[in-house]
Structures are given as structure tokens and as C-alpha cells.
Amino acid sequence: MKTIVEPAYETPLVSFQISSRTGTVNEPLGKEGLVCHAAELGMRGTQNLSRAEFDEKIDSLGASMCFSFRRDSMALSATCLHRHLDTVFSLAVDVLSSPTLSGDEHEKLQRESLSDLDEMRDSDAALAARYFNRHFHPGYIYCRTAIGTERTISELTLEEVRELYPRLFPDSNLVLGIAGPISESDAEALAATLPASGGSALPLPDLTPPQGPSGRRLILVDKPGRKQCQVAMGHLMPAYGSDRFDALRVAEVAFGGMFSSRLMQEIRVNQAWSYGASCNIYQARGRHALCITMAPAAEVCPAAIAKVMEMYTGLHANGITADEFDFTRSYLVGSAAFSRATPTQRLYGQIQEELYSLPKGYGDGFAQRIKALDLSRVNAALAESTKPKDLCVVVVASADTALAKLETLGFDSVEVVDYTSY
Amino acid sequence: MSFTLDVESTMGKHLKVKRHHLHNGLTLISAVDKSAPILAYQTWFAVGSRNESAGSTGMAHFFEHLMFNQTKSLALGEFDRIIEATGGDSNAATWNDWTYYRNNIPAEELPMIVKLEAERMTDLLLTPEVVEAEREVVMNERLERVDDDIDGFASEELFRHAFQSHPYHWPTIGWMSDIKSLSIPQMEKFYRQYYSPDNAIIVVVGDFEEASLLSLIESHYGGIPASGVQTTSLTPEPAQVQERVFSFQKEVSSPRLLNGYKSPGQGHPDWPLLMFTSSLLAGSASSPLYRKLVIEEELASSVYCDLMPFADPSLLEISVTLTRDSDLDTVQAMVDDCIADIANDADIESEITKVRNLVETEFWSGLSTMDGKAEALGHYQCIHGDFDKLFVMADQLASVCTEDVRRVTRTYLQKDQRTVIRIVPEDEVSSQT
Structure with a gap:
């Protein structure tokens, strides 16, 4: 286990x-939502405290504690007043080492997830x-939903949860980060209270994407x-930390990041079609998507999509x-x-380096790497990585008024799905 | 120097906060924080939707957009380009009682931002091309945040029905019909009246030298005349004496219930007590309302309770998103029971201790960034005329007791002082007052 400390006394x-390299990619196909469900269930009672007692204890300390999930990692995070740190940390230890994982709470959580x-x-x-x-690259493991579907959530069994839970936070996969008025020795003392997990780490799944669909x-x-x-x-697009990623980051921001x-x-400025329009390349261990978003009024939506596709084609060329x-x-x-201005920002940057197996100082070295880039590398990366003829375009709209106009844009395939179908 | 220093205070363990006034009425609040080589520079104007009138709603918010456009010396788009070239970012927010313009920039760019902000305080150009383009953008923003957003819609309806005389009746973004009709002469008058040094507060938190800041501010703002803006005299909202209930049918998967109770303004001595009570009611997983509705009865997927930090009497909002097929009447009855328990005989001593810790954590969490510190200082200076009230509020919240909670619950959380918005996905709709 790795421990990272970011002292701050203001x-x-x-x-x-407490982060783990286990993520929702570790779920078997058809079990989408299992990792989130198992972790959430771990917060609903331990051997020492019932769910109600646990909530009461956390709240009475003025603390917050929650799980967060990514494709390749997950974390149990907490914020509290320094005077309560030992108690709150011991509660986190209880969550990881001795959750009740009761049948009643399992069923209740299933109903809650459906309401969510x-x-x-x-x-x-x-x-x-x-x-x-779901649709940007069908068949790819990152296209599975992290929170599940009505069917997969309903079919999760308590046995599956109990089998998975010890493997979510095995020692070999853990990174502990602490920011605040705390010394490294105090942090190490807390880290020593984390119990050795009997579970073995889940193997990293194959993150190779299948052959993608062609066409728009x-x-x-x-x-x-x-x-x-x-x-x-x-x-x-290419993965975070890969050779081309920094060059593509420049292109992403030039195209839609400012x-x-x-x-x-x-x-927005020239056409006044949408309050905002931006693009983002998702950061993950494996290859993830570039996503362009906007919200035009229904009557100008086809024109706005046509314009963005034209602009993206121009960016590629x-x-x-x-x-x-x-x-x-x-x-x-x-x-x-600005991304390193607060103790927690600095801490999370270091944790991310560990989770994604990036070189130490990768985050801090961002500015230097960007300075070293030249235009030809950026445009070469764009030419290699952008696929304007193979775009997935998702539009949430009313089909009765939008479909016919959108079809005139010449898509290679059109699928209409009900918004409650997934 | 034509500054006068009138207040010095301390934020956190050693952050000194100072307030200066310039001869033209400009207020400057500064706090040197060298923990990172950046700074937050915010300009707060004491103008919001409260300063608008029927038929011209949305004006202050419209200005939030216009202020990023052309000035006498800056071409269209240049303001943003100058800031973004440094790695900084710039944005703004408009609410009922204020508008503020925020910039996060590298520390060495202080001279640049002082020049830019002073420029748009006095030399904004309102051309037909700019105004019409922004009008379309604002209309799109309204579609996104209100018309096609169920929670935005519900909140707008709550205030529309809860307030009948006071400007809190209309939304900050404005009615769509008003957004379409605001004219340039109206805008120019609004700009000259409210966007002036005597109606502004500049808040700077970050890595800078105080002497340099004062010199820059005087150099760039010192020549801008005061507008002589007067405090707007508003029609007070008449006391509400009867519950108002409104139902709407919308394309939603989950029903919504909003209760808005008439509550005092943030400067009233009862405000912190009621703020504390709202946190006690639904501010955590173990709070009575959350536990009852979400955990025990599974009638709701979320419950929030918020007291609006407005200058004038406003609302304490309880908003509930129900689970599918849950009954609005049943949920309303449980909300009422929970309030009655707190007002009467429930043992809430342990809850008091809990909420004290919760609000202390929230207080410090809000001050974790330079931007957050500047925002807190600016809000309190703008609403209360004294940023130090931020720390007074923290002390007040730390000393709330059981009897305080019972008294404000009995006083304010009364059925006949509330407005209810019910959003239903089914066919049956009724409206009654």
C-alpha cells in the first residue's frame, strides 16, 4: 500500500x-452496477454499528464519507475536522474490513438504485x-454502464456482493492519501490501522477496444x-498518459475547452445556437472517448449538428x-x-498518478511537457486520432418534431430509442 | 493614497482581511494568501433581480452576459482572450440581491485584471449586434435551465406563487417574454445607474502585495465617478395567511414536492437559527426527514432543505423527489409530522451537537479555495454591508440551542405561511389557492 501526505495547516x-485500482471494468458482462452496489452496501452497517448507528456517528462528528467510482478505480473518501480524524478513520476501516452486507439492506439498495x-x-x-x-464504441468495456440498468440491478444477488467485497480493496491495490494538518508520521500511523485484506486483487481486464463501427x-x-x-x-481516442495525449489535450482545448x-x-458567439458548446477527452487507464456537447434549441439543432460535424472535419483535415x-x-x-492550488487538488493529482501507474510527477510536469510541444506534433496527433466520418451522435429530443430534420443530415445509420429504455 | 482603511479581521489561523474605501465610494476587501501563485479577483455589484421591474425582468442577468463583450478599448471577445491567454478563467453569477464577476488568474497578472475590470465598469458598449446575439444565448440558457429542466421549472413556480408583490416573485433569468423585449436604452440606463464604484465591492484574495494592489486600484478606478445610486425602496411582501398549493403535470419519471415557508432575511437574528434548523431537518443521512422518507419508508430518493440567504424575507425550501408510485399526500403528511415533532416534544439534544459539527465543517469547506474565500467575503459585504458578519454568523451557528430550534420551527414552519408545488407525472392536475 502506498501512503501520500499533503500537509496543510490553514x-x-x-x-x-483510500483508493483502489479496482473499478467498474472489473464487473463481469451482465453484472453492470455490481461494484457500485457492493461498495455502497459496505456503508450500510458494520459489525460494530448498524446502518442507522453508522450514519449517526458520521454525522455527529460533522464528517462526510462516501464512495466514488471510476472505470479503473474507486475510492472511499472522507472530510472531517482534525479533532475527529482518528474516529472517522476508524469508521472507514470498519467499512472496508467488517461490513455487515445484510440481505435487507441489499434489497433496499436495489430499490434505491432503481429510483436513482x-x-x-x-x-x-x-x-x-x-x-x-453506451454507444460511442459498442462492445468496448468502457461502454458498459457503471451504475447498471434496471435489469442488471434487479438481478444482483447478495452472494455476488459478498464474494466481490473483499476483493475491492486488497492491500496490493491500495493508495491512501491524506491532506490537512497532519504529519507524515501521523499519517503512517493511521495507515497501519488499515487491516490486511484477505482478498486477492481482481485481474486487470483486457482494455483493448474491439473494431469500432464505421460511419456516422x-x-x-x-x-x-x-x-x-x-x-x-x-x-x-488515445488513453490518458499515452504518447499522443498531451498533443491531443492542446487540440481539445483549442477546439472546445475555453x-x-x-x-x-x-x-455560441457567432450563431447564438447554444448557451454552451465544448469538448472533452475523458481520462482513464485505457482508451476513452472524445465527447462534444451542446444544447441547441430544437429548431436549430440540425443546423448546429451539421456545423459541428463540418468543423470537426476541418479540424481533422x-x-x-x-x-x-x-x-x-x-x-x-x-x-x-490552478489544478494544484489546494492541498486536496495536489493530493488527488498524486493519487491519480499512482492509480494509473504514471511516472511520479506526471501531473506536476504537465506545464513543462506542454511547453515542449510543437504545432506539427499536435496536428499529426489530430490527423491520426480524429475520425470525423465515424462519429457517434446522441441527441435527446422529441422524435415527433426532430427526427425528420435530423435524418436530412445524411447519417449512415439512425436509431430511435425511448428515453426510459436504458 | 485616497483610501481609508476601516476594518481588519482574521480568517482562518492567520489570513488577514482588510477593508478599504476609495474616495468615490468603491469598497475594496483584500486578503493576502501566498499558499499558491494565483489570486481570485471578484467585483460585486449590489444589483440583482430585486432592482428590476415588471416588464423588464432578467436585466441584471442579461448584463452578466453583456459585460463580457465589447468596451471602448476592447474588441468583441478580447476580454476573455486576454484572461485565457494567461491560463486564467472568468465567469459571473447573478442572483436576487447581487451580481458578481469573478476571475481566477496567475498572481503576476494582477495589473491586467485591474485594468480590464475597471474598463468594463465604465466603458461597456451596447451595440445592437452584441445585444441581439446575447439575447439568443440567454433565451437558450433559459430553455436549458428552466423550460426543459424540471427542478428549474419547479423552483421558478415556487417563487412565482410565494411572492406576489416583492421582486423575488420573478426569476433571476427573467421571463422569456421580457428577455425578448429588453431594449438598449433600458440597458444603458440600468448600466449607468448600477455599475458604478459606489455600488461595487472588489474582493481580492491571493498572492499579491497590498501596496501594489492599492496603487493599481486607485490608478484605474480612482477617476470613475460615483453614480449616486440610491437604495431601491421595494414593496414589502404582505404576510401570507393561507397555504397556496399548485400542481403541474410534466414529463417526469418521479414526482416532486416543494414546500416554501416564508422566512426572514439573512440579516435577521432568527436567520442563523432557521439555517441551523434546516440542516437539522434534512442536512445529513441521519437527519429526521431524510431518515424517514428515504431510508425507512423509501418514499423518496432525495430530500433537501435550504434556507435562502437573501437580503429580504425569503423562503425556507424543502424539496423532495419521490420514488416511483409514491403518494404526494403521504409524503406531505410525513414532512408535516416531522416538523411538528421538532416544534414540540422530540428529543433533539443529540441532533443539536451533530448539527453544530456539520455546520462547522461546512463553514471551513466553503473557505478551502481562494475563490471560495472571496465569494464568502463578497456576499456578506454585499448583503450586510460588513464582511465580518461571515464570522459572526459562524459564531451564532455554533451557539444554537434546543429552545432556539423549537421557537423558530413554531414561528416560521407554519402551514398557512407556505407555498406548495406538486409535480405529477400522471394525468390528474388540480390547482387551488
């Missing part, structure tokens, strides 16, 4: 994170993200009564300009200080 708050799915469906932006994630695919998520369309479009970027200037390169590089180098 406030009495301490944040700690309902609540998610009431957000059009969340729907667009969920369906894009429209997935229209049909939701009645929409005045506006939520759009998410993109495709698979207010001065091409997307915002054209879609011509790259970014020298002016854009200089400007974006200046932005990224200057902005590096």
Missing part, C-alpha cells in the same frame, strides 16, 4: 481518500451522457415535450493554426497552477 479540515435511475432520466443532460457512453451514427433518445436538444457526439475556442466562438497553438499552449501552461 484550516482544521482533513480530507483522506428514474431521477437521472429527468435530466436531459444526464440522459445524453448515459446514452453516449445517430441515436435519437426520444423524450416527449422537449423544446431543446441535448447533444453528445464523439468517438474513441470560451475563446472554436466551438464556443462559432456555436487542417489541424489547428499556429495562432491557436500558441494561445492554447499559453492557456494550458498558465492554468496548471
Whole structure:
């Protein structure tokens, strides 16, 4: 187990994170939601405290504690006043080492998760993200849902949860990070209270993507009564930390990562079609997606999508300009200080390096690596990695008013799905 | 120097906070924090939707957009480009009582941001091209945040029905019909009236030298005249004496229930007590309302309780997202029972200790970034005329007792002082007052 400490004495708050290299990619096909479910169930009672007593104890200390999940990792995080750190940490130890994992709470959590799915469906932006994630590269392990579907959540068994739980946080997979008014020796003393897990680490699954689909695919998520369309479009890109990633980061920001970027200037400033328009390349251990998002009014949605596809084709063919390169590089180098400004930011950066097996100082070295780039490398990376003819385009809209106009954009395939179907 | 220093205080263990006033009425709050080579620079204007009138709602928010456009010496888009070239970012927020413009920039860029902010305080250009383009953007923002967003819609309806005379009746973003019709002469008048040094507070937190900051501020803002803005006299909201209930049918998977109880403004002595009570009711997993509705009865997927930090009397909101097929009347009855228990005889001594710890943690969490510190200082200075009230509030929250909670619950969480919004996915809709 690795321990990282970020001392800070300005406030009495301490944040700690117990992270594991286990993530939702470790779920078997058809068991989507299992990792989230198992971890959440671990918070619902331990051998020492019932669920109600556990909640009461955490809250009475003014602390917060929760699990968070990524494809390749997960974490139990807590924030508390320094005077309560020992108690809160011991509660975290209980969660990891002696959860009750009761049948009653298992069934209750299944019902809660189904309600959370309902609540998610009431957000059009969340729907667009969920369906894009499902469709951007069918068959790829990252396209599985982390929170599950109605079917997979309903079919999870307590036996599966009990079998998985000890393997979520095995010693060999752990990274402990603490930020706040604490010394390294005190942090090491806390780390020593983490019990040795009897479980073995789950093997890292194959993160090689299958052959991707070709052509431009429209997935229209049909939701009645929409005045506006939520759009998410993109495709698979290289992995975080890979050779081309820094160059692509420059291109991503030049295209859609600032207010001065091409997307915002054209879609918002010039056309006034959408309040926002941006793009983002997701960071993960394996290859993940570039996703362009915007929310145009229903009547201008086809024109907005056509314009973005045209712009993306131009980006692939011509790259970014020298002016854009200089400007974006200046932005990224200057902005590096903001992602390391607080103790918790610095801590999380170091934890991420450990979880993704990146070289030590990878995050701190970001500005230097960006300074060393040149325009030809950025545009070469763009030419190799962008696939404007193979875009997945997800639109949350009302099919009765939107479908016919969207079909005129010449997609290679069109699929209409009900918004409650996934 | 034509500054006067009138307050010095301490934030955290050793962060000194100072307040200066410039001769033209500009207020400057500064706190040197060298923990990172960056700074937060915020300009707070005491103007929000409260300063608008029927027929021209959304003006302050519209200005939030316009202020990033053309000035006499800055071409369209130049403001953002200058800031982004440094790695910084710039944004703004508008609410009922204030608007603030925030910048996070590298420390060495202080002269740049002082110049830019002073420029747009006095030399903004409102051309038809800029105004029409931003009008479309604001209309799209409204579609996204209200018309197609169930929680935005419900919140707007709650305030629309809870307030009948006071400007809290209309949403900060404005009615769509008003957004479409706001004219440039109206905008120019609004700009000259409210965007002036005597209506502004500059808050700077970060890595800078105080003498340099004062010199820069005086150099760039010292020549801007005061507008002589007067405090707006608002029609007070008449006392609500009857419950108001409104139901809506929407395309939702889960029903929603909102209760808005008439509550005092943030400067009232009861505000911190009621704030504490809202946290006690639904501020954590073990709180009575959350435990009852979400954990024990499984009638809701989420419950929130928030007291609005407004200058004038406002609302304490309880919002519940129900689980599929749960009954709104049953949930409403449980909310009422829970409030009655707290008002009367429930043993809440242990809850008091818990909430004291929770609010202390929240207080420090809000001050974890330079931007967060600046925002807290700016809000309290703008609403209360004294940033130090931030720390007074923390002390007040730490000393709340059981009798305080019972008294404010009995006083404010009364059925006849509330407005209820019910969102249903089924066909049956009724509306009654």
C-alpha cells in the first residue's frame, strides 16, 4: 500500500481518500452496477454499528464519507475536522474490513438504485451522457454502464456482493492519501490501522477496444415535450498518459475547452445556437472517448449538428493554426497552477498518478511537457486520432418534431430509442 | 493614497482581511494568501433581480452576459482572450440581491485584471449586434435551465406563487417574454445607474502585495465617478395567511414536492437559527426527514432543505423527489409530522451537537479555495454591508440551542405561511389557492 501526505495547516479540515485500482471494468458482462452496489452496501452497517448507528456517528462528528467510482478505480473518501480524524478513520476501516452486507439492506439498495435511475432520466443532460457512453464504441468495456440498468440491478444477488467485497480493496491495490494538518508520521500511523485484506486483487481486464463501427451514427433518445436538444457526439481516442495525449489535450482545448475556442466562438458567439458548446477527452487507464456537447434549441439543432460535424472535419483535415497553438499552449501552461492550488487538488493529482501507474510527477510536469510541444506534433496527433466520418451522435429530443430534420443530415445509420429504455 | 482603511479581521489561523474605501465610494476587501501563485479577483455589484421591474425582468442577468463583450478599448471577445491567454478563467453569477464577476488568474497578472475590470465598469458598449446575439444565448440558457429542466421549472413556480408583490416573485433569468423585449436604452440606463464604484465591492484574495494592489486600484478606478445610486425602496411582501398549493403535470419519471415557508432575511437574528434548523431537518443521512422518507419508508430518493440567504424575507425550501408510485399526500403528511415533532416534544439534544459539527465543517469547506474565500467575503459585504458578519454568523451557528430550534420551527414552519408545488407525472392536475 502506498501512503501520500499533503500537509496543510490553514484550516482544521482533513480530507483522506483510500483508493483502489479496482473499478467498474472489473464487473463481469451482465453484472453492470455490481461494484457500485457492493461498495455502497459496505456503508450500510458494520459489525460494530448498524446502518442507522453508522450514519449517526458520521454525522455527529460533522464528517462526510462516501464512495466514488471510476472505470479503473474507486475510492472511499472522507472530510472531517482534525479533532475527529482518528474516529472517522476508524469508521472507514470498519467499512472496508467488517461490513455487515445484510440481505435487507441489499434489497433496499436495489430499490434505491432503481429510483436513482428514474431521477437521472429527468435530466436531459444526464440522459445524453448515459446514452453516449453506451454507444460511442459498442462492445468496448468502457461502454458498459457503471451504475447498471434496471435489469442488471434487479438481478444482483447478495452472494455476488459478498464474494466481490473483499476483493475491492486488497492491500496490493491500495493508495491512501491524506491532506490537512497532519504529519507524515501521523499519517503512517493511521495507515497501519488499515487491516490486511484477505482478498486477492481482481485481474486487470483486457482494455483493448474491439473494431469500432464505421460511419456516422445517430441515436435519437426520444423524450416527449422537449423544446431543446441535448447533444453528445464523439468517438474513441488515445488513453490518458499515452504518447499522443498531451498533443491531443492542446487540440481539445483549442477546439472546445475555453470560451475563446472554436466551438464556443462559432456555436455560441457567432450563431447564438447554444448557451454552451465544448469538448472533452475523458481520462482513464485505457482508451476513452472524445465527447462534444451542446444544447441547441430544437429548431436549430440540425443546423448546429451539421456545423459541428463540418468543423470537426476541418479540424481533422487542417489541424489547428499556429495562432491557436500558441494561445492554447499559453492557456494550458498558465492554468496548471490552478489544478494544484489546494492541498486536496495536489493530493488527488498524486493519487491519480499512482492509480494509473504514471511516472511520479506526471501531473506536476504537465506545464513543462506542454511547453515542449510543437504545432506539427499536435496536428499529426489530430490527423491520426480524429475520425470525423465515424462519429457517434446522441441527441435527446422529441422524435415527433426532430427526427425528420435530423435524418436530412445524411447519417449512415439512425436509431430511435425511448428515453426510459436504458 | 485616497483610501481609508476601516476594518481588519482574521480568517482562518492567520489570513488577514482588510477593508478599504476609495474616495468615490468603491469598497475594496483584500486578503493576502501566498499558499499558491494565483489570486481570485471578484467585483460585486449590489444589483440583482430585486432592482428590476415588471416588464423588464432578467436585466441584471442579461448584463452578466453583456459585460463580457465589447468596451471602448476592447474588441468583441478580447476580454476573455486576454484572461485565457494567461491560463486564467472568468465567469459571473447573478442572483436576487447581487451580481458578481469573478476571475481566477496567475498572481503576476494582477495589473491586467485591474485594468480590464475597471474598463468594463465604465466603458461597456451596447451595440445592437452584441445585444441581439446575447439575447439568443440567454433565451437558450433559459430553455436549458428552466423550460426543459424540471427542478428549474419547479423552483421558478415556487417563487412565482410565494411572492406576489416583492421582486423575488420573478426569476433571476427573467421571463422569456421580457428577455425578448429588453431594449438598449433600458440597458444603458440600468448600466449607468448600477455599475458604478459606489455600488461595487472588489474582493481580492491571493498572492499579491497590498501596496501594489492599492496603487493599481486607485490608478484605474480612482477617476470613475460615483453614480449616486440610491437604495431601491421595494414593496414589502404582505404576510401570507393561507397555504397556496399548485400542481403541474410534466414529463417526469418521479414526482416532486416543494414546500416554501416564508422566512426572514439573512440579516435577521432568527436567520442563523432557521439555517441551523434546516440542516437539522434534512442536512445529513441521519437527519429526521431524510431518515424517514428515504431510508425507512423509501418514499423518496432525495430530500433537501435550504434556507435562502437573501437580503429580504425569503423562503425556507424543502424539496423532495419521490420514488416511483409514491403518494404526494403521504409524503406531505410525513414532512408535516416531522416538523411538528421538532416544534414540540422530540428529543433533539443529540441532533443539536451533530448539527453544530456539520455546520462547522461546512463553514471551513466553503473557505478551502481562494475563490471560495472571496465569494464568502463578497456576499456578506454585499448583503450586510460588513464582511465580518461571515464570522459572526459562524459564531451564532455554533451557539444554537434546543429552545432556539423549537421557537423558530413554531414561528416560521407554519402551514398557512407556505407555498406548495406538486409535480405529477400522471394525468390528474388540480390547482387551488
